[in-house]
Amino acid sequence: MAVKLTDGVTLHVLPTKKFKTVRIKIKLKAPLREDNSTSRTLLASLLETNSQKYPTQTAMRSELSRLYGASFYTDVTKKGTAHILTLDLNVVNDKFLSESDSVLNQSVAFLEEVLFRPNVQEGAFHEETFNRERENLRDEYSSYYDDKQLYAALALQELYFDDPAQQIPSRGREEDLEKITARSLYMDYQKMLQEDIVDILVVGDVTEDELAKAFRIFSFSPRKEAGSQVFYAGKQGMDKKEKTEIHPVAQAKLNLAYDTGVYYHAENYYAGQVFNGLFGGYPHSKLFTNVREKESLAYYASSFMDTFRGTMTVETGIEGMDAPKVERIIAQQLEEMQNGLFEEEAFLQTKEMLKNGLYQSEDSPGGYLERVYANIIAKGSIIPLDEWIEKIDRVTKADVQDVAQNISLKARFLLKGESD
Structure with a gap:
């Protein structure tokens, strides 16, 4: 069920005949810090938008259409002391297609392209894409004020926790955006790819052998295994x-x-x-x-x-x-x-x-x-x-x-x- 691709990178295959699709989630986990939530959220948006092979949103959507209407998105969350960036792909099972070529293998190749070859030029993310996604994220942060239920939830979180990293929303905050450049974000991306603990989870009518073979194209380097506890157990003050x-x-x-x-x-x-x-x-x-x-x-x-x-x-x-x-x-x-x-x-x-x-x-x-x-x-x-x-x-x-x-x-x- 679990295949170690390299140190700190594990493939988890969950075979079942219950679903007509194959769902793949790639989880990249890093220690939650005050300074990384915003950059990782922006990075997730850029990875979802385009890549070197698919340099526009239209080109990426066309490739997903070619994969029989596969759906792809990215997300960020936090669990305890960890910040997690997710790549999520849902694709039809090969067994329901008459084509001889494996859509599953093509889908894994698509994920490899998106993750390992983002739209980067001369050591920085594509400037136009970067600026657009940064403004989109800024607009998202501005909308938090208008959603009073969300605003109150985030305000309570900031009030409750003493730890600055726990006070910040999982998707970051607007004041950090100005510190991020197309070049600094590419450096953050490289750090993520080299150091994050990676879990690849696949569920569907598949086998461990075929998935292990397919994901061998992912060129993750070994990384230090996580040793710290994922649970946050910081003690708050006695006074309310x-x-x-x-x-x-x-x-x-x-x-x-x-x-x-x-x-x-x-x-x-x-x-x-x-x-x-x-x-x-x-x-x-x-x-x-x-x-x-x-x-x-x-x-x-x-x-x-x-x-x-x-x-x-x-x-x-x-x-x-x-x-x-x-x-x-x-x-x-x-x-x-x-x-x-x-x-x-x-x-x-x-x-x-x-x-x-x-x-x-x-x-x-x-x-x-x-x-x-x-x-x-x-x-x-x-x-x-x-x-x-x-x-x-x-x-x-x-x-x-x-x-x-x-x-x-x-x-x-x-x-x-x-x-x-």
Whole structure:
């Protein structure tokens, strides 16, 4: 299932006859730093736009059309202490074509071209492409202010974390763009290609042998194996941080951030997932039922756990004047969870919804590969679905209560209008 192409570069082949396409994700992982999120986001955009062989967007789209309508895109994310750049290609399986030439091999060659031969001239990215994509990214950053739900989420993240690298969005920030040039970005690209830990994940009706042979054309050099922990476990101060901003908004945003001590596939992970589902993760949760439905105090109210950073966030859309009352009700729901006051029916329903979500992820090639990759970087191996399901089934109400008792509020961000 796993083929070592060279030190720090691994091919993971996941054969299945379930899908009519073959999905390929190339993940390049680097330590998350304050100064690399923006450059890697811009780099991802450039790699998606053109290359030496396909010097225009039209030429690249034409090649994807020739590959029977293959889809290709890039993305950046962060997990804990890692920043991850992804190349993602979805292509029809050769078995459904009458052509003698392998579309799979051509698709791998396309990825090799895009990754190893970007549109570079004299040691710098193509100036026109670079300037255009930099402006596009600048426009994206400007749009964050207009999306108040996103703005509040990012503001809470900046307030909660003391570590500057954790404060920055995974896609970077506008103030860093001015420091990046076409030449400096090419240097960042070379560093990425030489030093990032690379995982290539493929799912579809394929074999390990054919994929290993196909990816031998990738000329990755050996790199130092990752030894650092991917989980972020930085301790925040004891005092709760609070911040309020006034914007011209009709709907206020009250967002809260908590320490949880719950990490991906740690001993308390499964109980943590059940806790989150009961607290604010599902429509039958305490936040949805009590804040939104019973009290009619919120347009939305939900919770989300980041188990690579040991945090939980609660996001609400409310009337600004109701913020103190909403916060009290949220605190009351957490206290009830800590005292084990939640219904057996809701507890069992949450377990079933968690398991259904896992089963559904098996039906999505992209979602399946993301779950497999998270397993790999967190545990170094793939956790079988039946084992995951079994551990959810074993969670008791006492386990959920234990998780709740270790959750503590650390940051509060309120975005409200002037009339509030």
